[in-house]
Amino acid sequence: MPTRLRVDLAGYHHVINRGVNRSVVFDQVDDKEMFLQIVNKSATIHKVTLHDYSIMDNHYHLLIETQKENISIFMRIVNANYAKYYNKKYTRSGHLWQDRYKSRYITSEEYLYTLVKYIECNPIEAGLTQKVGEYPFTLASLIFSKKEHYPCSNESLLLKEFDIQTLHEFLGSSLTKDELEYLQEKEKQKVLKSSDGIIMKRSKKFEEHFAGVTKKMDRNFAIQNAYLDGYSQVAIASYLKVSKSLISKVIKNGDSFTGVIGTGVIGRK
Numbered sequence: 001m002p003t004r005l006r007v008d009l010a011g012y013h014h015v016i017n018r019g020v021n022r023s024v025v026f027d028q029v030d031d032k033e034m035f036l037q038i039v040n041k042s043a044t045i046h047k048v049t050l051h052d053y054s055i056m057d058n059h060y061h062l063l064i065e066t067q068k069e070n071i072s073i074f075m076r077i078v079n080a081n082y083a084k085y086y087n088k089k090y091t092r093s094g095h096l097w098q099d100r101y102k103s104r105y106i107t108s109e110e111y112l113y114t115l116v117k118y119i120e121c122n123p124i125e126a127g128l129t130q131k132v133g134e135y136p137f138t139l140a141s142l143i144f145s146k147k148e149h150y151p152c153s154n155e156s157l158l159l160k161e162f163d164i165q166t167l168h169e170f171l172g173s174s175l176t177k178d179e180l181e182y183l184q185e186k187e188k189q190k191v192l193k194s195s196d197g198i199i200m201k202r203s204k205k206f207e208e209h210f211a212g213v214t215k216k217m218d219r220n221f222a223i224q225n226a227y228l229d230g231y232s233q234v235a236i237a238s239y240l241k242v243s244k245s246l247i248s249k250v251i252k253n254g255d256s257f258t259g260v261i262g263t264g265v266i267g268r269k
Helices: 029-046 071-089 109-125 139-144 164-172 177-188 216-228 233-240 244-253
Strands: 011-018 048-055 059-066 102-105 190-194 197-201
Touching: 011 071, 011 109, 029 048, 029 059, 029 071, 048 109, 048 139, 059 071, 059 109, 109 164, 109 177, 139 164, 216 233, 216 244, 233 244
Parallel strands: none
Antiparallel strands: 011 059, 011 102, 048 059, 190 197
16 A cells, blocks of 8 residues: 655655744845755755745745755754744744645646746735746846855756746746646645555546546546646546547647547547
8 A cells, every 4th residue: 555655755845834823934134045044054965956945024935856855854954943043033932933844745847847936926926026036035036137046056947947038938927827726736635655656646536537528628627637636648648548649738728629428438539
C-alpha cells in the first residue's frame, strides 16, 4: 500500500508560512532582507535552490528545490533563526509563526510554472503594486532591475530558462480563473509514494469521471476534471481510445472533438 508522502521528499516544494494570528512579521525592509539572508545561509548549507519567492508583510511564499529529504531541517532553521532575530529586535516573546510551515510538493511542470506566476502576482493581489516585478521582494523584481540576487537563486529556473524579455512576457499576463482553479485543485491533492515512485491520490476512478457521459460538452468537462484529478493526458487518451493531441486541445483550449460513445469510453470515428 502507498504511504502518505513525507513533506521532506526531495524535489520542488511550495512553502508558505504566516505570522501568528496573521500578524505582521516583516515590519521593515531590513526585516525582509534579514529573512532572505537567513534563507540563503540555510540553503547554502543544505544544498537548496530558491527558485522564486514573495516576502509580504505577514507571510511568505518560497519555491524551493531540495536535493535531499531535508526540507524539514532547512525550514526549521529558517523559521527559528528569523523568530529569534525578530523577537530580540522588537523586544517580544512567544510564537512568531502561525504554524511550523505548510508545503506542497510540486508534481508537474505545469504546476511549477503556474505557481511561479502565482507567487509573482501575490503582491498585486495584496494591493501592494499594480505590475509584476515592481514589488522589491520577489526574484523577478531583482531580475528586471538587474540587481544582484542571493547565491541560493543562482540555479533558479527564472534565470536559467528565461531571458528578461521572455520573463516579462510570461509574467505579464494575469493569472486566469482557470489557472487559479488549477492551483486550488493541486493544493487539495494528496501526494503518495510507493515502491513504484511518486503518485497522486485521485478522488475518482476513470469510470466515475466518465459515467453517464453522452454529450461533447459533458465529455470535455469530464476530461478537464480527470486531468485536474491528477490523470495524465496520455492516460486519459489511452482510456478514451483517442489521440493525445485531441485530449491536449480539450485541456488547453476547451476545444471539442468528434467521437462516439461506447460502453463508457469514447472512440474515434
